[in-house]
Amino acid sequence: xxxxxxxxxxxxxxxxxxxxxxxxxxxxxxxxxxxxxxxxxxxxxxxxxxxxxxxxxxxxxxxxxxxxxxxxxxxxxxxxxxxxxxxxxxxxxxxxxxxxxxxxxxxxxxxxxxxxxxxxxxxxxxxxxxxxxxxxxxxxxxxxxxxxxxxxxxxxxxxxxxxxxxxxxxxxxxxxxxxxxxxxxxxxx
Amino acid sequence: xxxxxxxxxxxxxxxxxxxxxxxxxxxxxxxxxxxxxxxxxxxxxxxxxxxxxxxxxxxxxxxxxxxxxxxxxxxxxxxxxxxxxxxxxxxxxxxxxxxxxxxxxxxxxxxxxxxxxxxxxxxxxxxxxxxxxxxxxxxxxxxxxxxxxxxxxxxxxxxxxxxxxxxxxx
Numbered sequence: 056x057x058x059x060x061x062x063x064x065x066x067x068x069x070x071x072x073x074x075x076x077x078x079x080x081x082x083x084x085x086x087x088x089x090x091x092x093x094x095x096x097x098x099x100x101x102x103x104x105x106x107x108x109x110x111x112x113x114x115x116x117x118x119x120x121x122x123x124x125x126x127x128x129x130x131x132x133x134x135x136x137x138x139x140x141x142x143x144x145x146x147x148x149x150x151x152x153x154x155x156x157x158x159x160x161x162x163x164x165x166x167x168x169x170x171x172x173x174x175x176x177x178x179x180x181x182x183x184x185x186x187x188x189x190x191x192x193x194x195x196x197x198x199x200x201x202x203x204x205x206x207x208x209x210x211x212x213x214x215x216x217x218x219x220x221x222x223x224x225x226x227x228x229x230x231x232x233x234x235x236x237x238x239x240x241x242x243x244x
Numbered sequence: 245x246x247x248x249x250x251x252x253x254x255x256x257x258x259x260x261x262x263x264x265x266x267x268x269x270x271x272x273x274x275x276x277x278x279x280x281x282x283x284x285x286x287x288x289x290x291x292x293x294x295x296x297x298x299x300x301x302x303x304x305x306x307x308x309x310x311x312x313x314x315x316x317x318x319x320x321x322x323x324x325x326x327x328x329x330x331x332x333x334x335x336x337x338x339x340x341x342x343x344x345x346x347x348x349x350x351x352x353x354x355x356x357x358x359x360x361x362x363x364x365x366x367x368x369x370x371x372x373x374x375x376x377x378x379x380x381x382x383x384x385x386x387x388x389x390x391x392x393x394x395x396x397x398x399x400x401x402x403x404x405x406x407x408x409x410x411x412x413x414x
Contacts, residue, residue: 092286109300171285186400189320
């Protein structure tokens with residue numbers, strides 16, 4: 056039985072679940088945080104979504120059958136939570152998904168936990184302009200250096216489709232940065 | 245620098261082996277939790293990850309044991325009575341409300357409703373339900389799009405990028 060399987064068994068058992076949950080949070084909190092943060096951008100929003108993600112994991116662990124890896128399952132929940140958060144916000148404010156992305160970027164400027172320079176801000180701007188799927192793939196591949204096979208399991212998309220998405224995303228990001236006069240080093244395909 | 249006990253003449257910095265496990269653990273942690281190869285400018289508050297677990301636990305406990313205010317039960321009769329009176333007034337047979345007709349519907353309100361509500365219909369399902377013969381190009385487009393515009397639209401809006409890369413022989 057691998058470590059994840061042991062952890063899942065302990066999470067499902069009432070006597071051990073609290074301690075196991077603490078361990079789970081400790082192991083995955085940072086990785087999930089950074090994944091969520093790149094989708095919702097500001098720290099405050101990332102914190103809300105991260106908490107919701109772990110609460111969902113805790114409540115639904117009984118339904119986890121082990122058909123995918125534990126971290127893939129958690130990443131999927133985190134991704135869905137982050138995207139739902141953005142959609143909910145766009146509905147509440149009565150604006151489109153593109154507009155909510157632009158609002159998120161404007162909020163990023165005021166976020167005390169962002170100290171990126173102009174180039175880093177422009178990179179976020181370029182990423183925000185990507186369609187949802189390409190944005191996710193770009194973040195997971197470029198920043199988190201995940202393998203296509205791992206992303207495929209999380210997003211439930213074929214490796215071929217992911218490669219196409221990443222290729223298109225890289226081209227658009229490079230085009231955007233070039234237009235802004237920012238030098239880019241060749242992004243790996 | 246401290247002298248190595250071996251005879252090779254190689255030396256290690258003072259305290260090197262004492263601090264080595266911590267250094268390795270720290271670097272392993274950095275690698276595990278690294279935000280990625282590029283600098284992003286994103287930061288977190290100090291001790292955020294150290295305190296996250298405790299805050300989450302508190303929130304989880306709060307969600308698990310919802311407390312219902314006793315005041316609510318005590319004053320329940322007030323909104324209940326208001327609701328009953330309202331129901332009686334609306335239901336009175338002496339004031340029958342005229343049945344709404346299609347012409348009464350405000351088109352702008354209807355359009356806003358259709359745009360904001362989620363009907364969980366995919367573009368394909370919508371297309372299936374609206375016959376092409378009922379549509380003229382002018383109904384949906386102001387002018388014919390150029391090839392480049394179509395290409396950009398497909399790049400930005402198509403559900404799966406795989407569809408852009410289909411092989412005719414597949």
